[in-house]
Amino acid sequence: MEDRENKDRAARDAAWAKPVDRLRVSGVPDGALNLNVEGRQLTGPLRGFGKMWQKTYRVRLDGVEATPQEVIAAWKENFSKFWPEGNAFYGPLTGIAPGEVAVLNLSMPGRIPLSTGVMVIFADEESFTFMTPQGHMLAAWITFSAFEEDDTKVVQVQALLRATDPLSEIGLRLFGHKSEDEFWRHTLKALAAHFGVTASVEQQVTCVDPRLQWSQAGNIWHSAALRTPLYAPVHWLRRMIRRS
């Protein structure tokens, strides 16, 4: 009995990643723009600059028989396929597992490319959580989960976030919130469609902390939004030289 409890506890503890000083990237495919992740530290909402928001997006999978565990398994397996076109998630071959680091290639307004990443800090059968590194425009934790509510499966994206730096805060206020909302609404609709459901997305936004953290204004030094357009041409040039 005690042995089983210890095994259960070990399994639950294994859902968490181990602390890391710096992120290490591996297994990124050749076509990916791999910038602003290797060697970066994790940040999270406590180290961000802007107002802190909690954003929750939910969709109800009416009539779907799959268990929450099966929904999460499908989500992990097809994670980037549910994203809007023009955005790529280059995860490790081992999939979405605690401690793994993924490179993101995102399309910003004006089709400006942005390379950043996330680390999987938690993953079990019913949920998984990403934490962002220095330079990501959002200092955030984003949790993806599935559960039963009133005999219906519900899938949810919940982000706890601050803009990382003053530039990101301006961007978030001007267009970022709208873009992010559209991004996750698209993702949840695509996930619902995967299970044969046409669903509307419920959204709840709460300002957890209206204060700006001016002590974190220096985060702009690592800004992926500024660095990607600067370093991307060098990155492509090096790749062409290596190939030739």
Next chain:
Amino acid sequence: MPQSQVKMDVRKVTPQASVIDIEGDVTAFSENVLMDAYTDASSDGANSIILNFSNLDYMNSSGIGLLVTLLIRAQRQGQSLLAYGLSDHYRQIFELTRLNEAISCYAGEADAVAAASNGR
């Protein structure tokens, strides 16, 4: 929605500090219990809230998120948030999530209460 599997009791340990004893699992479903305990702990004007994790069974990432919202709420009230009784595993999680930079962690209640009395 699954029921909360956590119990939280509040004790006043000094005129300025209250302890919240946490027993069970801290997950997304613990929000109401945690916020009610915080309101109770703050009701007598405590300026330090000490979280006792000695009987914590499990905490997932949503539970950590709840601690962040609790931290912000306490900071906006001018209160400090302290913790003790964390296992090595959860100390590592506090380190991973940077919570250890905002919530001071102590080995036992006496140390946490002393720190609260010293205004840390």
